[in-house]
Amino acid sequence: MKPFTSCFAEHLAGYIKLKRGLGLRFDTQADTLWSFDKYVHEHGCNGLLTQELALDFASSNPNVTLKSVVRRYNDVRNFADYLATYEPRTPRLDPKVLRCPRTRPPAYIYTQEEIDRLVREARNVSLKNPMRGITLRAMVGLAASTGMRVSEVVRLDKSDVNLDTGMVSIRQTKFYKDRLVPVHVTTLDELRNYASARDAFFVGCDCPAFFITMWRTRFSKHTLSLAFINHAKQMGVKTTSGCNPRFHDLRHTFAVTRMVEWYKSGEDLNNLLPSLATYMGHVHYSDTAYYISATAELLGLAAERYHNWLRAWEVHDET
Structure with missing residues (x-):
């Protein structure tokens, strides 16, 4: 995390340290608070953390969605509650000043024929670099057969996948819980084939991730999601809502x-x-x-x- 530079710098650092000391990752919130610190510093704000300041910061990026604006405001609002302990003049920010409708994005249910094609043809996404296809095939196949989240797939380490027993350990997932996921024998065969190809292709790679990019690094959620969208479009998969087919829909x-x-x-x-x-x-x-x-x-x-x-x-x- 970069150092804070605004008038709230000391308390921002203390707040994040407290949250992480309680066992929270707090990565997304910390990023937001770093952006808030930068905004305050650049605008020369040296007074109280007011609701006007929080709203101005939350809506300062015209390219973000309403949901993101609400999240940014609430991250600052929660910090303001902490700040009030040290700066009693800090006003209580209104939790209801911004509202975002809670709606689930429509789920698209792939047909079995679409799943088969997505897995089978993933191997051919790059004729120039076959390893890309081998990797995508294994990742799509694993998610389709286990229902794992995209974040869980990319966060797997080599030590999390037991290629002898077919047991996958998912650690500190969405709700900070661990669980064991047994995979089907056909999925296990695909994982073994991928691991063998990976180790032969990335000789000497010290990245602990089970799935590795062509740059010998761990996949990000965005990278995998985008690769899947492009692959699904190439396969002609179209959702009923008109939205892009998503990895999460697996x-x-x-x-x-x-x-x-x-x-x-x-x-x-x-x-x-x-x-x-x-x-x-x-x-x-x-x-x-x-x-x-x-x-x-x-x-x-x-x-x-x-x-x-x-x-x-x-x-x-x-x-």
Whole structure:
């Protein structure tokens, strides 16, 4: 982290140190607060941290979304609460001055044929450099077969993937939890093939990441997401909403496919949802249950089961 230079420098550094001392990563918030410090310094602000100052900073970048403006404001607002402990004249910033509607981006559920093509043709994304295709194929295949988040895929280290047992260790994920993810034997074969090709291609590379870019570095979420979008477009994959196909939609597809199979086989979804939630790293079962409404097929199967139960209950009641 670069040094702070504004009139709030000492307290900004102390605030970030406190948050990280409590076990939080606090990386995104720290970046925002560094930008805030730079903004305050460049504009020659030497007074109190007012709501006007926080709003001016939050909206100073015309290229960010409303969601980003709200996040930037709230990061500064939370710091202001901390600052008030040392500077009692600091006013309390209004938590409701900016509102952002909470909407989930529409999930696109890939068909099995699309998944097969995306995995199969990933190997051919670069005829000039086959290693790029081998890497993308392994990453897409792993996400499609396990429902892992894009951040979890890129953060895997070599030590996290047991190529003997097929067990993948996911550490300090979205909600700062660890979990073990067993992979299917076909996925394990792909991971072994990739690891063998990687070690032969990147001889002497000391990067600990399991998946390595052509620059011998760890992938970022942005790099992988963009590579997948370009690949999906080349394959002619088009979402119903008109948005770009997303790497994260592989996760949606995994969850929906699993629940469809359970419904069709007559399994009790209420008993199995906790297992799926644990496997996918969800904190709340409601996050997993969201997928029930993700497709017409799954919603139809749920409705059909309900009507069958209702008819059976009515027959029982008549007797």
